[in-house]
Amino acid sequence: MARVVPAVIRALDILELFLDRSELSAREVNERLDLPRTTVHELLVTLVERSYLIAVAGQPVRYRLGLPLFQLGSAFAGRLDLVREAQIVARDVAAACDEAVHVAVLDGADVIYLVKVDSTHPVRMVSAVGRRLPANCTAVGKVLLSGLDRASLTAVLAKEPLAGMTPQSITDPDRLREHVERVRAEGIATDVGESDVAMRCVAAAVRDHSGAIVAAMSLSAPIIRWTPRALREWTELLREGASTLSIRMGYPPARR
Incomplete structure (x- = not known):
């Protein structure tokens, strides 16, 4: 040895x-x-x-x-591949909970899904790599918006009316701005039927070597499996997964 x-x-x-x-x-x-x-x-x-x-x-x-x-x-940074690293971590997170795991990035006022790992349940989220959704309607989108400085966030919200996907979607800019501030403080975001009334999602930030939020990781499950206990367990699992991916992207691990 x-x-x-x-x-x-x-x-x-x-x-x-x-x-x-x-x-x-x-x-x-x-x-x-x-x-x-x-x-x-x-x-x-x-x-x-x-x-x-x-x-x-x-x-x-x-x-x-x-x-x-x-x-x-x-x-080191030049050799990092977000998609490759995200697939590795997302598979581990999905295996631990048997729910769908996504990794997405921000593009203007939308999110684009780069990675998806499905659950094995017959009832599961319908989504696809490359899909584009309004950031304000998704947990990953709210996390990514929280990574913008306030001026950049205002610019994104001012470009056009916010799209809504369900009656629960946040389409009022002032309400969304307040919501994003809470996400920024808590480091976690949820989607409670805002992109699909039958689904729930929780998301956390993925950071790069500079500390900037470069992606978001989410865990999605149908409402029938979304219990308070499951949410607590999944939130912790997702925080760990996002932290692991951040470290793989060069973000320094927390000192203990």
Whole structure:
């Protein structure tokens, strides 16, 4: 069995400290990782030698990330394939709940479905990859709208009258804006018969390496299987699935 190299682990631990700080001093690195001072010094010197860290001008014991990390990150981002990664995660989520799972992106005031994994139940959601629906009528759409800044959201809502698909659809711009603000705060959206009176959906955001919402993942089920207990379980499952896909798209995992 291959052996993990402790020095490499420690060097990576140092680099990961910069995920939430633009600069760190040698003393701060030492305090955060609780490593011997000489070990930290040697690791920092090595990282600077390879330009993974750069000493701040005029402050030789203070550091920031170097250009090679940007180059590596850009190479990684350039090889990411949202559809491929989404299919992998959506299959896992669907297998865990046996309900339909979708991944969609925003296109103007509409959503376009990129990925669909069906349930095995005879009664299930009718949808298709490539289908376009009004964002205001869907759970994925509301999540994606919540990722827009307020000016961009206002511009989308002002373009044309909001389409309605059922009597439950939110077609009033002011009401939708308030609804999207709640989704932005809660990080989850639901569709209670707004795109299909017989169906219910819950959706969560998928983020990329910059933290921007680039897609939304939803779980859909007919009303006959939509119970309070199921909703709680599915919401948690969906949050985990969207988080997993976000990490696969380069979003840093939450520190524990």
